[in-house]
Amino acid sequence: MEKIITRFPPSPSGYLHVGGARTALFNWLHARHTGGKFILRIEDTDTERSTQASVDAILEALEWLGIDWDEGPYFQSKRVDIHKGYIQKMLESGHAYYCTCSPEKVDAMRKEATAKGGKPRYDGTCREKGLPRTDNAVVRFKTPVAGTTIVEDVIKGNIVFQNSELDDFIIQRSDGMPIYNLAVVVDDITMNINTVIRGDDHVNNTPKQILLYKALGEPLPAFGHVPMVLGKDRTRLSKRHGAMSVTAYRDMGYLPDAFINYLVRLGWSFGDQEFFTRNELIEKFTLKNIGKAAGIFDQDKLLALNADHIKQTPPDKLSGYLIPLLKERGVVAKQGDYIEHVIKTLDTRSKTLLEMADGALFYYQEKVTFDEKAAKKFLTASALDPLKLLAEKLEQLDDLTEKSQEGAFKAVMDETGIKFGKIAQPVRVALTGKTVSPGIFEIIEVLGKDRVVRRLMDAIQFINELL
Numbered sequence: 116m117e118k119i120i121t122r123f124p125p126s127p128s129g130y131l132h133v134g135g136a137r138t139a140l141f142n143w144l145h146a147r148h149t150g151g152k153f154i155l156r157i158e159d160t161d162t163e164r165s166t167q168a169s170v171d172a173i174l175e176a177l178e179w180l181g182i183d184w185d186e187g188p189y190f191q192s193k194r195v196d197i198h199k200g201y202i203q204k205m206l207e208s209g210h211a212y213y214c215t216c217s218p219e220k221v222d223a224m225r226k227e228a229t230a231k232g233g234k235p236r237y238d239g240t241c242r243e244k245g246l247p248r249t250d251n252a253v254v255r256f257k258t259p260v261a262g263t264t265i266v267e268d269v270i271k272g273n274i275v276f277q278n279s280e281l282d283d284f285i286i287q288r289s290d291g292m293p294i295y296n297l298a299v300v301v302d303d304i305t306m307n308i309n310t311v312i313r314g315d316d317h318v319n320n321t322p323k324q325i326l327l328y329k330a331l332g333e334p335l336p337a338f339g340h341v342p343m344v345l346g347k348d349r350t351r352l353s354k355r356h357g358a359m360s361v362t363a364y365r366d367m368g369y370l371p372d373a374f375i376n377y378l379v380r381l382g383w384s385f386g387d388q389e390f391f392t393r394n395e396l397i398e399k400f401t402l403k404n405i406g407k408a409a410g411i412f413d414q415d416k417l418l419a420l421n422a423d424h425i426k427q428t429p430p431d432k433l434s435g436y437l438i439p440l441l442k443e444r445g446v447v448a449k450q451g452d453y454i455e456h457v458i459k460t461l462d463t464r465s466k467t468l469l470e471m472a473d474g475a476l477f478y479y480q481e482k483v484t485f486d487e488k489a490a491k492k493f494l495t496a497s498a499l500d501p502l503k504l505l506a507e508k509l510e511q512l513d514d515l516t517e518k519s520q521e522g523a524f525k526a527v528m529d530e531t532g533i534k535f536g537k538i539a540q541p542v543r544v545a546l547t548g549k550t551v552s553p554g555i556f557e558i559i560e561v562l563g564k565d566r567v568v569r570r571l572m573d574a575i576q577f578i579n580e581l582l
């Protein structure tokens with residue numbers, strides 16, 4: 116079978132948003148699943164709206180998502196000569212013609228057509244005139260007057276367009292610049308793209324593009340138009356429904372693998388499976404499982420999926436994400452056993468990496484900062500004896516396993532007559548500064564004897580200073 120070649124051609128007029136990222140992902144997965152190729156092309160011919168900042172933002176977002184490209188980025192604006200060459204070909208073959216009708220005249224024609232109950236269209240005044248190139252002339256495509264153009268959509272099925280409704284659309288402006296539909300087709304042809312998956316907001320461009328392929332004698336790619344992503348209220352996704360830019364989710368502590376897992380499920384399914392690793396997606400993704408219904412973006416579901424991915428990701432991988440976040444919080448953490456143990460106490464309790472970073476801070480503090488309320492409630496005179504005794508007992512242990520700690524706690528309980536619950540909270544505050552944390556035994560094991568004993572002593576001193 117022919118090698119699949121897909122593409123993602125964003126217009127750089129803003130950040131990469133959720134819908135665009137999903138389109139990129141579908142094309143990337145289709146290429147990866149089939150062992151094909153994925154090409155990145157920046158459609159920057161609209162010079163007023165395109166910015167370098169947007170190009171950078173889009174590349175950064177794709178990199179974060181782990182959507183890598185085999186070719187490109189190509190820049191459409193650098194390919195204008197190629198586009199013009201194809202326009203010339205169509206002029207020569209009689210598939211296109213120069214038109215000198217003024218914009219006002221065309222406007223009047225369109226109004227007239229609408230008044231007669233038809234679609235606004237160019238009436239073909241210059242179609243058969245064989246005009247030469249002149250300064251203000253545009254180039255129009257000679258759309259067949261009769262018949263139909265059928266988009267054989269791999270997602271939506273056949274969509275039939277009447278050629279009579281398409282009119283002789285412009286392919287080159289009077290300033291010589293090729294028009295969008297022409298540029299897309301020429302780029303897709305010259306990049307050997309054979310599969311075009313894009314948002315269904317482009318579906319009305321497709322019959323025009325198909326006519327251009329045919330006029331150029333080029334084989335058609337497979338087209339698939341993906342339904343929109345909507346908010347929970349079923350309106351077009353906007354800021355109201357949550358962050359729009361993909362990198363905002365990175366900044367909120369989402370894992371790229373969780374994010375692509377969520378994105379893919381906004382329009383693609385594999386039975387009722389919700390959780391997919393990246394490799395599983397590559398293995399299982401097929402175009403035929405893209406659905407016809409709009410995807411509904413639900414931040415709560417995304418968050419739950421992120422929590423699942425955090426749970427399933429090995430600690431030595433999570434540490435790579437966590438270390439920079441700790442650095443932002445003033446903590447220098449290194450790869451190695453300690454951080455991995457820290458992560459193991461937090462991965463089932465953290466919905467985002469930010470939560471995990473905040474939760475990990477106490478493990479790294481030289482001196483624990485006590486939460487004011489927690490200290491007031493638990494670091495009191497009555498906690499002195501159990502804290503002292505526990506420090507002594509733990510000091511005597513060689514190894515702080517769960518089992519050996521249990522013995523130490525039991526001895527403290529026996530000697531003081533205080534129940535575990537009443538001992539555990541002051542210990543927790545002493546070790547973490549807070550009243551909520553991973554399990555006491557886990558924390559003690561990770562912190563290790565020296566840190567634990569030092570923290571217990573610090574808490575004892577803190578209480579003594581208050582007395």
Ligand code: GLU
Nearest residue numbers: 124125126158299313317
């Ligand atoms: N540049 C277009 C966009 O960003 C994509 C066009 C296409 O996929 O054919 O919407």
